[in-house]
Amino acid sequence: MSRVLGIPPKRALPLKEASLFKEVLTMYEARQLKKGLKTADQILKKFPEHGETMCMKGLILTHMGRREEGIDLVKKGVRLDLTSHICWHVFGLIQKGEKNYEEALKSYIQALRFDKENLNILRDAAHLQTQLRLYDGLVETRHILLRLRPTVRQNWVSLAVAYHLSGNLLEAKKVLEQYERTLKNVPDYDTEHSETTMYHVRLLEELGEFTEALSLLDVSSKSRVIVDKTAIMEARARLLSKLKSDESEHAWRVLIDHNPDCTSYYHGYLASQGIDSDEASLAILRDISSQIPRANAPRRLALSFASGDRFKELAKPYLLSGFTKGIPSLFADIKLLYKDQAKLSQIQALLEEIRAENAPDSAAPSSSTFTSQPTTYLWILYFQAQHFSYLSQFRRALEILDEALKHTPTLPELYTCRARVLKRAGDLFGAARSVEEARLLDGQDRFLNTKSAKYRLRAGLVDEASALLGLFTKKDATSPGADLEDMQSLLYLIEEADAQNRSGKINLALKKYIAIQKVFDEVEDDQYDFHGYSMRKFTINIYLNLLAWEDRLRSHLAYVKAAISASRIFVAVHDDPSIAASLASSGQLTDAEKKAKKKAKKAAQKVQDDSKKGNSQQSSNEDKGLEPTAPKDDDVDGIKLLGCSDPLERAAKFLHPLTTLAPQNIEVWIAVYDVAIRRKKLLQAAKALKHACSIDVENPELHIRLVHVRRTASALPQEPPVPIGPLFKESLLELLPEEVSLETFNSQYLQRHPSSQQAILAAAKVSQMLQAPLQEVENTLFAALGPDAKLDLESSQAILSYLKSLGSQRAEEFRLTCDGKFDLSTVFKSPEEQALLVKQALSVVIGYPDEVEAEA
Amino acid sequence: MNIRLARIDDLSGMQAANLINLPENYVMKFWMYHLLTWPQISFVAENGEGKIVGYVLAKIDDETTDANSAEVHGHVNSISVLRSYRRLGLARRLMMLSQEAMLTVYNASYVSLHVRKSNKAAIGLYKDTLGFSVADIEKKYYGDGEDALSMKLYLKR
Known part of the structure; x- marks a missing residue:
């Protein structure tokens, strides 16, 4: 300084x-x-x-x-x-x-x-401006830095990047060109200069100057300035296609030879030839296939283009080869074709045919060129079971799996498949049991371990899931969950949060949803160091992609789910603060939770002791950096979090990024409404509903809010001030015309959707809101089990829990009816029956409990 | 199945695949650092729905980063294919693409990696299919105390 x-x-x-x-x-x-x-x-x-x-x-x-x-x-x-x-x-x-x-x-x-002119301060300021996306200020700062130190290479590139980020591509190009003129004697194989030149090509491409981009690319690759051959080939093919050049066909073909498993190369190749018929595409793919027989992509792509007999002709050898090789992902691959109903039926018929030809006791000669092996038959059954599960024919799928298991009882995939079928059929306990059987066949495999833990969480067996997860997490972590949280496992966090949420432990659920929010904050912070680092390394293209990715980070499904679920919890405790109080006093911790809590407390104490020790040893020269160490968590069970004084503000903040990152998700807008209306942000609330209406005006949850907003408006103690009042009123009229009474609005809605269980539930909730007698609400709800209703498991469950929340005498009747209607499902069993099922799910193999015990 | 160069927006999927499948896990900044420093040598396999089902994460070492070696060489930090996507030869193809990029972009003379002594399937792939040989055994390399085989493959000559 x-x-x-x-x-x-x-x-x-x-x-x-x-x-x-x-x-x-x-x-x-x-x-x-x-x-x-x-x-x-x-x-x-x-x-x-x-x-x-x-x-x-x-x-x-x-x-x-x-x-x-x-x-x-x-x-x-x-x-x-x-x-x-x-x-x-x-x-x-x-x-x-x-x-x-x-x-x-x-x-x-x-x-x-x-x-x-302090260089250190200027550089730091530039990094902060980038982090905050203040690009005009960034351009200014980078300008000063370049003026002060024009001989430093990275200062030129940094200015170009600043212009690029601010949207001024032309200036970026000018700076880069000026920079290139100052360069002398760049050695061959200079990766940094190679990357800079690739960035220049990208700039030209983004500016639409394809010819210039192509000639720069060609000159630079010939003179060995660009060393990344794949990048050259890809950019070349892309640019030639954009220029509609005849050479593009060859360029794509070179790429296919280079990596015949990259599907986008085939799309580029086909497009470059102006193919307009599926027949022509098929011919080309067949040619490539015969030239590169080991490539799977052209054979698979052909299945997308083919139809009718041609499809059957191609599908059969494709399936057979998968069965013979025992490829577990074959169904996941093929089911993408099922969007086409005709192909689905053809595959189903083919399966019957192939199964008959390959059955162990089959007398029919196999039409395939392969000699059929016993494992082939097994993989056929495995595929067929997934096929019927896809069609929701769960019994049939299970029968097929039983046969397969009789054939080979040691293949984990058969058990995970069985688990999947059971899960989809609503037997969460059976599913957990089955996937645990798979895990026990290969205890060293973390994939099966993760699966088994996930299924336990789905079945509400949180402690038991944790015991499994602990087999692979760090032994010195305070709990398996703590390690997975440190490692930013979104899968774990969301599954555990949802499990806690379903079982009513919303404090623990909220804690995990917030942990998800923190992971995204961390990843956002992670980019900071690269604002300087990437300029020094000249890896500009990927750095620009990093910034764009960071800007869209929170569109990730885990964030969306966490934000919506957390905001629902925040809204619930706002509406009824006694929930937080009763959870705090109920001492709802299970033994394992208590154990974990004790361990966490001990660890936190140790951290504190250590830092105290640090304090007393003032002579220590150790650099602890400028980032604060995470304070000890004095709210392990999330009770304080749940009882916070500003739940709505926290919910609003959690949801906020989604209004731009997930604007097509109706649940986001409904959650935004729920928070805004309670915060008395009337215009924001009305706007959220308007967005929701533009996505799906008949959405059941939206229906409830449309009634809610009207009732909220009429219950306002006084007209909101100008201009808010009139604007709010106006937007309400757009949402729901005033001449319609809410009762009529509701009954019309129900009439439009007589078979949808979700709509029925929504209409019942609205009736209840409009103070209809309980009996009427119950009658509405029971229509959900009527002859016209389309049954779905989740909605039926939601109706049951709603009946219970109303204190309805008919809840038990509803449960029993559902139990009869949902074959295989266990979600409508009585608590006693479920307790027994849990026991079965957990007692898979003798000796296994010891293993868990040792780790717990 | 689509096999291609890893991009920035694959980071979440790569991290998730690693966490599901392998005992050695890393925070996002680690993944980020590798892709941003050596953007040409890591690859992914994605299924028809765009989910990452396999990846190879690699880096380049030279005398500035690895005191034991003056030669520029590649190192495979992590490679994984989800159990449900095995037997498609994805790991082999991911490795070969990475090796080729290490050679052409960085002029790397060899590629190294560590593998658990007990991981017969992986050792088979490296040795028999890809041509690696065992250079060393590193005692207690892994967190749980297992030894690692340090393997090497020369990329030129």
Whole structure:
């Protein structure tokens, strides 16, 4: 950190102390923390009000792990010398360490006011501006850096990238061209220059200058400037296609030879030839197939293009080859063709045919060229079972699997398949049992372990799932879940959260949903270091892709699910704060949870003890960095979280990114409405419903909200002020015309959807909201089991739990009827029956419980 | 099935596949670092629905990163194919694409990797199909105390 001229009197130090201060700076840079601290104290003894020294001391203390004390000093130091770039820089460093990027940038900008050309501060400011997506400011900062250090290569590229990010591709191109003119004697095989040139090609392509892009690509590949041959070939094929050049066909063909398993190459190849008929495509694919017989892609693609007899002709050898090789993913591959009903039927018929030809006791001669082996028959059955499960013919699927299991009882896939069928049929306990049988056949396989744990979670067996997961997680973690959370396993977090949510432990569920939110925060923070790193490495293309990906990060399904579920919980505790209180007092922890809690507490205590030890050993020179260590979790069971004072604000924040990242998801808008209307954000609420209406105006959950919003509006104690009041009223009229009474609106809705269980449930909920007598609500709900109703498991379950929540006497009747109607399902069994099923699910093989016990 | 170069938006899928399938797991920043530093040498296999079912994550070492070796060489950090997508030869094809990119882009002289001593199937693939040989045995390399075979394959000559 350099000093500047024109020192204000209170900053000026006598010669001796001034040189001591310089030493402090050098010692800090070298992370000689202990010495630095001692020297700073020496200055402060004589000049206790010296802001810059105080800031440096604070910074050093923070690095030494004495965070609170350090930050206090930094703040005090800044106040004592508001025009020092050193003070502001130090403050910015502290804020950056706390990931408070906005405030950090403000401090850096202050620092730059007093030291305009400080390279370190400028570079950090550029990284902060990128992180915050303040691209105009970024361009400015990169300009200054380039002006100050035009001989540094990365400064040129960084400016081009800044222009690119700000949307000014033309300027980016100009900067890059200028940069290239300054280059001399680039050696062959220079990966950095190769990447920069590929970036230049991309820029030209994005600008639509395809001819220029192509010629740069060709010149650069001939002169060995670009070393990434695959990237050259791909860009070439793409550009030639965009230029509609005759050469494009050859370019794609070269790519296919290079990697015959990349499907996009085939699409490019076919498109380059202007193919307009499926017949022609098939002919081309056949040619390639005969030239590259080991490639699977052309044979599979042909199945998508073919139809009728041709399809059958091609499908049979394709299936047979899969069965002979024993490819477990064959069904997952083929079922994508089932969107075409004709192909589905053809496959079904083919299966019968192939099965008959390959049955062990079959007298019919096999038409295949392969000699049929016993395992072939097994894989046929495996496929056929999945086929019927797909068609929801669960009994049939199970019969086939039984035969397969009789044939070979040691193939884990048969058990996982059986589990899948049972799960889809609603027998979650049987499913958990079956997949556990698979796991026991190969205990070393983490894939089967994950599957078994997941199925246990689906069956609500949370502790038992944890015991399994612990077989593969780190032994020193406070719990298997804690390790999986550290490793950012979204699958685990969402499955456990949902399991807790279903069993009513919404505090534990919320805790995990919030953990998911944190994972995404972490990944967003992760990009920070690359704003500098990637410029130094010149890997610009992938860096630009990283930024674009980060901007869309939260469109991930796990985030969407977590945000919606968490916001529902937040809304529930807002509506009824006693839920949080009763969960807090009920002491609902199971033994395993208590154990985990105790272990977590112990670990947290240890962390605290260690940090205390750190405090007492002031002589330690160890650099603990500027990022705060995670505080100990004093709310392991999420009770405090559930009882927070601002549930709606937290929900709104969780949901917010989704209004731009998942705008086609109706559940998002309904969740946004639920939160906004309770926060009295009337226009936001109305807008959310409008979005929802544009997606699916007949959606059952939306129906409930349309009634809710009208009732909320008429119950407002007074007309909201202008312009909100009139605007809100206007948008309500668009959603639901005023002349229709809510009762009529509801009965019309029900009439439009007499067979949908979800619609029936929604209509019943609305009746209840409109204070209809219980009997009427019950009658509405029982229509869901009527002869016209389309039964689905989830909706029936939802209706049952709604009946229970109403305290209906007829809930038991509903349960029993469902139990009769849903063959195989166990979700409508009585608690006693379910307890027995759980026992069976967990007692798969003798000896197994010991194994879990040892790990628990 | 589609086998291609790994892209940034594959990161989530690669991390998820690793967590389901293998005992050695890494936080996102680790995956990010590799792809952003050596964007040409990691590959993925995705199924017809775009789900990542297999991947190879690789890096390049030279004298600045690996004091034991002055030669530029590739190293396979992690390779995995979901159990339900085995027997398609995905691992072999992923490895071959990565090896070729290591050679052409970085002029790597060999590729190295670690494998659990007990993982017969993987050792078979590396040795018999791809031509690797055992260079060393690293005692207690894995978190659970298992030894690793350190394997090598020369890419030129």
